[in-house]
Amino acid sequence: MKGYAGRFLRVDMTDGELSDVTFDEATLRKYLGGTGIGAKILYEEVPPESEWSDPVNRVSIASGPLGGTSVGGSGTMSLVTKGALTGGSTSVQANGLFGAYMRFSGYDGVVIQGAAEDWQYLVLRDGKAELRKADKFLGLDTYEVCDALREEHGEKGRGASVLSIGPAGETLVKWAGVFVDKGHSGSHNGPGAVLGSKRLKAIIAFRGQGGIDVAEPDRLKEVAQRMYEDVEWFRGTLGGVENSYKSGKGTLPIKNYTTNIWDVPDDRLDAFGEGSIREHYQIGREPCWGCRLMHCAWMDVKEGPYKGIVEEPEYEQLAAWGPVIGQDDIEAAMMLSAYTDRLGFENNEAGWLVGWVMECFERGLLTSGDMGMEARWGDIDAVKELLKMTAERRGFGDVLAEGLKRASEKVGGEAAEAAIYTMKGNTPRGHDHRTRWAEMFDTCVSNTGTIETHASVMSPEVQGSENPLKISTQVAETKGLMQFEDSLGTCRFNTRMNAKLLAEAVSAATSWDFTAEEGHRAGRRAVNLLRAFNIRVGIGAELDRPSTRYGSTPVDGPTAGISIMPHWDAMLENYYKLMGWNTETGVPLKETLRDLGLEHVIRDLYGA
Amino acid sequence: MTSEVEVEIKYYAMLRDKAGRKTEVVTLPPKSSVRDLVDTLIERYGDEFANYIYDGEKRVRDYLSFMLNGINVNSLEGFGTVLEDGDTFSMLPPIGGG
Numbered sequence: 001m002k003g004y005a006g007r008f009l010r011v012d013m014t015d016g017e018l019s020d021v022t023f024d025e026a027t028l029r030k031y032l033g034g035t036g037i038g039a040k041i042l043y044e045e046v047p048p049e050s051e052w053s054d055p056v057n058r059v060s061i062a063s064g065p066l067g068g069t070s071v072g073g074s075g076t077m078s079l080v081t082k083g084a085l086t087g088g089s090t091s092v093q094a095n096g097l098f099g100a101y102m103r104f105s106g107y108d109g110v111v112i113q114g115a116a117e118d119w120q121y122l123v124l125r126d127g128k129a130e131l132r133k134a135d136k137f138l139g140l141d142t143y144e145v146c147d148a149l150r151e152e153h154g155e156k157g158r159g160a161s162v163l164s165i166g167p168a169g170e171t172l173v174k175w176a177g178v179f180v181d182k183g184h185s186g187s188h189n190g191p192g193a194v195l196g197s198k199r200l201k202a203i204i205a206f207r208g209q210g211g212i213d214v215a216e217p218d219r220l221k222e223v224a225q226r227m228y229e230d231v232e233w234f235r236g237t238l239g240g241v242e243n244s245y246k247s248g249k250g251t252l253p254i255k256n257y258t259t260n261i262w263d264v265p266d267d268r269l270d271a272f273g274e275g276s277i278r279e280h281y282q283i284g285r286e287p288c289w290g291c292r293l294m295h296c297a298w299m300d301v302k303e304g305p306y307k308g309i310v311e312e313p314e315y316e317q318l319a320a321w322g323p324v325i326g327q328d329d330i331e332a333a334m335m336l337s338a339y340t341d342r343l344g345f346e347n348n349e350a351g352w353l354v355g356w357v358m359e360c361f362e363r364g365l366l367t368s369g370d371m372g373m374e375a376r377w378g379d380i381d382a383v384k385e386l387l388k389m390t391a392e393r394r395g396f397g398d399v400l401a402e403g404l405k406r407a408s409e410k411v412g413g414e415a416a417e418a419a420i421y422t423m424k425g426n427t428p429r430g431h432d433h434r435t436r437w438a439e440m441f442d443t444c445v446s447n448t449g450t451i452e453t454h455a456s457v458m459s460p461e462v463q464g465s466e467n468p469l470k471i472s473t474q475v476a477e478t479k480g481l482m483q484f485e486d487s488l489g490t491c492r493f494n495t496r497m498n499a500k501l502l503a504e505a506v507s508a509a510t511s512w513d514f515t516a517e518e519g520h521r522a523g524r525r526a527v528n529l530l531r532a533f534n535i536r537v538g539i540g541a542e543l544d545r546p547s548t549r550y551g552s553t554p555v556d557g558p559t560a561g562i563s564i565m566p567h568w569d570a571m572l573e574n575y576y577k578l579m580g581w582n583t584e585t586g587v588p589l590k591e592t593l594r595d596l597g598l599e600h601v602i603r604d605l606y607g608a
Numbered sequence: 609m610t611s612e613v614e615v616e617i618k619y620y621a622m623l624r625d626k627a628g629r630k631t632e633v634v635t636l637p638p639k640s641s642v643r644d645l646v647d648t649l650i651e652r653y654g655d656e657f658a659n660y661i662y663d664g665e666k667r668v669r670d671y672l673s674f675m676l677n678g679i680n681v682n683s684l685e686g687f688g689t690v691l692e693d694g695d696t697f698s699m700l701p702p703i704g705g706g
Contacts (some may be wrong), residue, residue: 233700237677242682243673243682273682275680456672459622461659
């Protein structure tokens with residue numbers, strides 16, 4: 001079959017058995033790969049009443065029919081599992097080379113199940129797979145284990161790609177992530193903890209001699225060129241802190257949402273600009289598979305207390321380690337971004353947790369007696385110590401390892417009111433969503449512990465904090481586009497949820513007559529499967545909302561006094577209606593499931 | 609006498625649809641600013657184009673990025689940045705972090 005390597009690898013960590021799994025063409029066309037196949041596997045194979053750390057949990061790591069092709073950035077993998085923070089579904093993606101090399105090794109995806117007695121890592125190479133002992137790699141951070149595994153197998157640089165967990169994943173920190181080729185993070189909702197519970201430290205996939213046989217290579221190249229021309233302007237998210245604050249719209253998150261005013265000298269704010277960072281620190285590019293964009297690079301902070309080589313931070317990392325914790329040194333923020341990645345933490349949760357700790361300490365709600373240390377706004381050494389103790393689950397770090405929702409509930413009182421999270425248990429991305437209502441709403445109704453749609457496919461009038469019903473309408477209407485894209489093995493910055501071009505590319509790769517509508521439906525199928533899984537776990541409509549602080553009203557700045565909460569219930573009812581779900585319970589209606597070919601879900605949710 | 613400035617405009621995503629083209633060259637009076645350029649384009653392409661860039665109170669929508677010769681105008685003088693002959697100006701769609 002064109003466009004596919006033709007098999008998945010099932011890895012049973014309990015007995016070490018490796019076996020091939022094949023899907024027929026109709027199934028592949030229905031679910032495609034990546035998030036779609038992952039949602040199918042999660043729904044059909046993981047009992048909703050099981051725990052995330054039970055051996056029966058599955059981790060699906062899959063590419064799709066565009067993985068490793070001439071489409072730019074087609075080294076992306078999508079990971080689906082029952083997540084450690086929410087106990088519900090998760091779907092995360094990481095870029096780099098892994099998705100492509102996994103396909104070149106002969107596998108469209110791997111499904112990890114069971115749990116080993118001893119730590120292992122998986123090798124994928126030239127059509128073969130093997131589990132090996134991982135003892136000597138334990139304790140290594142995500143940069144170190146990537147280098148160590150490449151060296152172990154005699155590879156330098158880009159001949160092999162490594163997917164790994166850091167020390168935080170080894171100690172089952174509930175917000176531990178999965179990292180590809182050092183710094184590409186697929187980390188929301190604790191997938192690193194799930195792999196840690198199975199004692200799988202890493203997967204190494206080799207470039208080898210393999211390739212993907214696509215149906216119409218010239219047509220695919222032509223579509224890939226049109227995709228590139230649409231996105232050639234992209235220069236990463238590096239300058240987001242400067243741009244966000246200078247836009248004057250209150251979208252930069254500052255000091256745990258306690259203010260929208262960042263009292264920072266002009267030169268310090270300018271130092272967060274993309275041009276300034278690249279000019280002062282960039283030393284070389286590290287593009288993902290097939291990517292021609294000006295984005296991923298290595299940076300060298302040559303001197304000073306934060307010196308070191310770091311991978312180009314994303315906006316959200318600089319937001320977390322700059323304004324969220326109340327500090328304005330760009331080099332400190334860059335160093336902390338790499339520090340967080342190396343330990344294997346999800347950076348959004350890390351920033352919100354530390355910001356919460358600092359606010360609580362400043363207010364006397366947490367003391368040095370509670371934590372064994374002080375943690376004032378902007379204290380860089382305190383950040384490092386908090387992260388280190390959390391990765392080690394030492395002292396107060398054991399509380400933080402449970403994630404912000406649980407940690408804040410455990411501390412209780414006013415501290416519990418100060419934490420930013422959705423009621424499902426995950427934290428949002430690194431913006432002040434009190435002015436980005438579409439993203440706050442989507443983050444709260446999402447089934448996966450992170451966003452489920454994206455601003456880039458929504459119109460201008462729903463990008464801020466007006467038009468609540470239009471916002472919930474567009475969140476509903478665009479739902480499924482992201483999941484379609486994440487089923488194909490491509491990077492969102494390269495393909496930007498352009499369903500028309502993605503469908504053309506799928507047609508060229510597979511010879512199917514594939515349309516944008518079919519792709520959007522496949523995405524909505526995945527959304528409904530993940531929703532149904534969550535409903536069966538017990539995650540219902542009452543959890544589709546923000547925490548007190550997350551849904552609070554800004555006290556100053558350009559959006560002072562403007563609150564989303566009076567509109568929330570109406571937005572939710574509208575969203576459920578447009579999704580084809582019960583408007584009170586948020587349960588997908590029978591006709592919605594039937595229309596998506598999910599009759600088995602009807603039986604599970606409604607009985608025979 | 610100071611001469612006019614020619615600026616190459618590059619359009620992406622929804623703005624390509626609204627402008628009906630990927631790129632064009634616009635000629636402006638000397639000492640024109642980015643704001644003058646944007647207002648010229650709005651005059652040319654109408655309300656839908658305007659609505660993409662400005663909200664109802666004529667404030668620039670924050671999710672857009674405006675690049676002059678590859679540098680975000682926020683790092684220059686914002687919409688007051690004075691244009692020079694041969695400049696390239698791009699209006700970029702939302703990125704939304706990463």
